Amino acid sequence: MAxxxxxxxRDSYGAALVEMGAKYDNLVVLDADLxxxxxxxxxxxxxxxxxxxxxxxxxxxxxxxxxxxxxGKLVFASSFAMFAAGRAFEQVRNSIGYPHxxxxxxxxHAGISVxxxxxxxxxxxxxxxxRTIPGMVILNPADDTEARLAVKAACEYEGPVYxxxxxxxxxxxxxxxxxxxxxxxxxxxxxxxxTLIATGLMVGAAIEAAETLSQEGISVRLIxxxxxxxxxxxxxxxxxxxxxxxxxxxxxNIIGGLGSAVAETVTGCCPVPVVRHGVxxxxxxxxxxxxxxxxxGLNAAGIIAKVKEALALKK
Amino acid sequence: MDAATKxxxxxxxxxxxxxxxxxxxxAKSGHPGGSLSSADLMAYLYFNRLNIxxxxxxxxxxxxxxxxxxxxxxxxxxxxxxxxFFPVEDLATLRKPDSYLQGHPDMKKIPGVxxxxxxLGQGISAAVGMALSAKLSGDSYKVYxxxxxxxxxxxxxxxxxxxxxxKKLDNFIAxxxxxxxxxxxxxxxVNSPYPIVEKFxxxxxxxxxxxxxxxxxxxxxFNEADKADGRPVAIVMKSVKGKxxxxxxxxVSWHGAAPNAEQYAIAVKEIEDVIAALEx
Numbered sequence: 001m002a003x004x005x006x007x008x009x010r011d012s013y014g015a016a017l018v019e020m021g022a023k024y025d026n027l028v029v030l031d032a033d034l035x036x037x038x039x040x041x042x043x044x045x046x047x048x049x050x051x052x053x054x055x056x057x058x059x060x061x062x063x064x065x066x067x068x069x070x071x072g073k074l075v076f077a078s079s080f081a082m083f084a085a086g087r088a089f090e091q092v093r094n095s096i097g098y099p100h101x102x103x104x105x106x107x108x109h110a111g112i113s114v115x116x117x118x119x120x121x122x123x124x125x126x127x128x129x130x131r132t133i134p135g136m137v138i139l140n141p142a143d144d145t146e147a148r149l150a151v152k153a154a155c156e157y158e159g160p161v162y163x164x165x166x167x168x169x170x171x172x173x174x175x176x177x178x179x180x181x182x183x184x185x186x187x188x189x190x191x192x193x194x195t196l197i198a199t200g201l202m203v204g205a206a207i208e209a210a211e212t213l214s215q216e217g218i219s220v221r222l223i224x225x226x227x228x229x230x231x232x233x234x235x236x237x238x239x240x241x242x243x244x245x246x247x248x249x250x251x252x253n254i255i256g257g258l259g260s261a262v263a264e265t266v267t268g269c270c271p272v273p274v275v276r277h278g279v280x281x282x283x284x285x286x287x288x289x290x291x292x293x294x295x296x297g298l299n300a301a302g303i304i305a306k307v308k309e310a311l312a313l314k315k
Numbered sequence: 316m317d318a319a320t321k322x323x324x325x326x327x328x329x330x331x332x333x334x335x336x337x338x339x340x341x342a343k344s345g346h347p348g349g350s351l352s353s354a355d356l357m358a359y360l361y362f363n364r365l366n367i368x369x370x371x372x373x374x375x376x377x378x379x380x381x382x383x384x385x386x387x388x389x390x391x392x393x394x395x396x397x398x399x400f401f402p403v404e405d406l407a408t409l410r411k412p413d414s415y416l417q418g419h420p421d422m423k424k425i426p427g428v429x430x431x432x433x434x435l436g437q438g439i440s441a442a443v444g445m446a447l448s449a450k451l452s453g454d455s456y457k458v459y460x461x462x463x464x465x466x467x468x469x470x471x472x473x474x475x476x477x478x479x480x481x482k483k484l485d486n487f488i489a490x491x492x493x494x495x496x497x498x499x500x501x502x503x504x505v506n507s508p509y510p511i512v513e514k515f516x517x518x519x520x521x522x523x524x525x526x527x528x529x530x531x532x533x534x535x536x537f538n539e540a541d542k543a544d545g546r547p548v549a550i551v552m553k554s555v556k557g558k559x560x561x562x563x564x565x566x567v568s569w570h571g572a573a574p575n576a577e578q579y580a581i582a583v584k585e586i587e588d589v590i591a592a593l594e595x
Contacts, residue, residue: 028451054478059440060440063437063440063441063444064443067381067441068445095440
């Protein structure tokens with residue numbers, strides 16, 4: 001098997017910012033003493049005057065972002081998901097969300113794949129938090145290609161966007177011809193028995209799971225869902241009607257994330273069993289990221305077990 | 316400041332106070348105490364200081380004002396209305412479901428409001444962000460933020476202060492309305508933020524003091540604030556909560572309560588007597 005190219009989406013974030021910095025001269029990047037980790041450091045190198053380090057003060061950083069945006073800047077405020085969505089939740093809600101300002105929140109180190117730093121830094125609640133803010137767009141790209149396109153799309157969109165990136169290098173799935181549109185899910189594989197909807201880091205495992213299941217004679221429709229909000233109702237409801245059951249997969253608490261968004265959608269158009277695969281409402285722990293993903297069942301085997309659960313419920 | 320200018324500002328301030336009472340009375344809720352304590356400052360800023368144009372509320376080179384103590388919305392609305400941003404009659408719709416005059420400032424709905432505020436400690440960060448934006452773009456406008464003395468108990472205020480000084484934002488002016496009272500009582504009894512001047516000094520600010528109800532004192536402070544020296548400016552102004560309505564002055568119970576019909580009539584009479592004397 002040929003070597004699969006792996007890139008962490010946080011690296012894609014930094015690289016995309018450099019690209020967008022050339023295109024938008026009003027683009028300003030903020031960081032909170034984590035530029036080396038969030039990968040905004042490469043933007044700082046390219047555009048030092050437009051990279052502002054706010055120090056270890058994420059709440060203020062979100063307010064600074066709001067003020068810059070109110071004065072006409074296109075702002076990317078960067079930190080770990082835990083601090084961007086968690087610590088600064090109320091600043092994001094009141095200073096950015098409520099006035100619907102043009103601030104993009106670049107949240108890296110999402111999920112348990114943060115690894116060794118452990119539970120205090122492994123944010124599995126951010127999608128849930130951000131999803132409850134009216135008007136907030138949430139993008140959770142699966143690979144390098146999608147992450148770069150998500151940054152570009154966020155620049156073209158007027159309003160607040162939460163972008164979720166990972167620390168762990170993940171396989172590059174999509175090619176140069178891949179099309180990305182905010183609010184649209186992408187069908188990666190047609191199928192009739194069950195629909196598997198995955199987002200972010202879990203898309204790779206979902207592709208593997210669908211392949212294994214097809215060898216067992218189970219026809220899996222696979223949908224990549226990079227936009228968690230606004231959720232693609234059309235593709236979900238169609239899947240519910242045509243396949244009769246759904247499994248969601250995400251590196252996030254099964255409460256509040258993609259699984260919740262899909263279940264909420266399905267109940268309104270075509271109630272079918274929805275089985276949520278993700279972090280089972282527990283905190284993470286320290287360890288190598290790949291080990292942790294296996295420990296928490298965030299792999300193809302974990303998805304396959306959930307698909308079988310869904311198929312049993314369908315009968 | 317010449318006598319005619321001062322008299323005009325006194326008249327503007329009295330009319331602003333009139334609008335505060337009108338709004339809070341009709342809403343049957345709201346925050347008169349901290350609105351009245353900053354009415355003179357607001358008259359000074361909007362009728363004598365800020366580069367603004369009611370006909371172009373979003374003009375690019377305008378000075379920005381952020382009411383970080385967002386609960387004092389009645390004073391901001393009354394000032395903007397009296398300055399011509401929207402009709403004074405609309406002040407009576409404050410806090411009503413079909414009104415654009417929200418309980419706390421909403422930049423999306425209200426002409427002249429530069430930032431949505433209300434959650435204490437957040438407005439100052441946005442104001443500092445605007446000041447940073449001006450520096451990045453080489454714009455010459457200034458950004459003013461009004462904070463409550465209770466509000467500065469919020470940690471975010473000091474994150475913003477540290478940032479403003481570190482980035483040398485001498486186009487940013489923080490004003491602290493030091494009326495000495497917060498909802499639960501005197502600020503020095505609740506969770507004392509004193510010494511306020513020294514704290515801003517320690518954070519790298521140029522610090523100034525003023526009497527919030529003396530236009531000469533305010534004018535001197537703001538003229539001094541204009542002499543940019545690389546430091547952001549903090550003006551701590553000593554004020555009287557409820558200033559201008561006798562029974563509300565220095566009385567903490569008027570932080571967030573509306574007058575009844577009888578109290579409303581007394582307040583209006585007191586303010587209108589001032590207006591009549593100034594117009595005589």
